[in-house]
Amino acid sequence: MKTKNTGVGNTYRISIKESLTPETIAWFGDLTVTSLEGSGTLLTGAFPDQPALRGFLTQLWNLNFTVESVEKIGNGFHQEPDIE
Numbered sequence: 001m002k003t004k005n006t007g008v009g010n011t012y013r014i015s016i017k018e019s020l021t022p023e024t025i026a027w028f029g030d031l032t033v034t035s036l037e038g039s040g041t042l043l044t045g046a047f048p049d050q051p052a053l054r055g056f057l058t059q060l061w062n063l064n065f066t067v068e069s070v071e072k073i074g075n076g077f078h079q080e081p082d083i084e
Contacts, residue, residue, distance in 0.1 A: 009048035011074035014057075016041050017066035040068070 020041050025033045031045035047053040053070075060067055 009046045010072055011046045013071045013073050014043040015068040017068055
């Protein structure tokens, strides 16, 4: 079987320590934002490549958010049957 890149990139779940205000949530665009009980937030979304993920993490750092974890939960690759 061949592996085909669907162009989506990898999907990550990023946990930050802080809770977000509605104004801040709008800044995250296409990411899914999930508020956790007590405090903390999960940000889930696809990044096209490692530099995009790194750039996003740098932006979080620059905004003084505390990143607690980064977890890869999916990728943009899938198996296709060989057709010849």
